[in-house]
Amino acid sequence: MDCIDAIQGRRSIRRYKSLPVERKLIEKLLQITQMSPSAGNRQARDFVVVFDTAVKEKLAEAALSQEFIAEAPCVVVFCANIERSSARYGTRGELYALQDATIAAATFQIAAHTLGLGTCWVGAFDDEAVSDILHLPEKVIPVAIMPLGYPDEKPPVYGRIDVKKLMHLDTW
Numbered sequence: 001m002d003c004i005d006a007i008q009g010r011r012s013i014r015r016y017k018s019l020p021v022e023r024k025l026i027e028k029l030l031q032i033t034q035m036s037p038s039a040g041n042r043q044a045r046d047f048v049v050v051f052d053t054a055v056k057e058k059l060a061e062a063a064l065s066q067e068f069i070a071e072a073p074c075v076v077v078f079c080a081n082i083e084r085s086s087a088r089y090g091t092r093g094e095l096y097a098l099q100d101a102t103i104a105a106a107t108f109q110i111a112a113h114t115l116g117l118g119t120c121w122v123g124a125f126d127d128e129a130v131s132d133i134l135h136l137p138e139k140v141i142p143v144a145i146m147p148l149g150y151p152d153e154k155p156p157v158y159g160r161i162d163v164k165k166l167m168h169l170d171t172w
């Protein structure tokens with residue numbers, strides 16, 4: 001599958017086959033993810049990989065009871081490591097860390113799809129609750145909860161705004 005096919009073929013997957021996702025495969029996906037760019041190559045992101053059923057259930061509850069999170073064989077929580085970026089960039093480091101984590105999550109979704117796995121970006125969650133559940137250090141912020149599993153649905157393509165309405169030439 002080439003990169004453009006992967007981008008065009010990815011969908012948010014919220015139903016998963018009851019097949020395990022091997023830890024080795026997740027490590028491989030995260031190694032690919034790590035090739036994403038980052039500000040000053042600080043890689044101000046961390047990944048919390050959750051297999052534990054009780055932890056997954058708590059995450060689902062913290063994400064406004066989106067139960068499909070608990071039903072995925074694995075959940076990866078992408079975190080911005082403000083500490084790592086701010087050490088070099090001061091207050092600007094906060095924005096960079098958020099971007100470092102966000103681009104990693106996006107790369108992960110495409111890489112997972114390429115390897116036959118499905119993901120769904122979950123952004124609706126209680127930040128403090130997720131930080132507590134995962135014991136995140138003070139300057140580490142959860143950015144995206146990403147359930148991962150073998151797809152058990154084929155969602156339709158949701159429409160996109162015509163790019164002509166979004167593209168501004170030279171100035172807004």
Ligand SMILES: Cc1cc2nc3c(=O)[nH]c(=O)nc-3n(C[C@H](O)[C@H](O)[C@H](O)COP(=O)(O)O)c2cc1C
Binds near residue numbers: 010012124
């Ligand atoms: C920042 C962000 C937050 C999102 N939050 C949620 C969420 O909390 N729950 C959910 O089911 N999907 C969530 N999504 C997935 C979107 O609903 C989905 O990407 C969008 O409807 C387009 O569908 P597609 O991914 O299949 O192309 C989120 C996506 C992004 C990028």
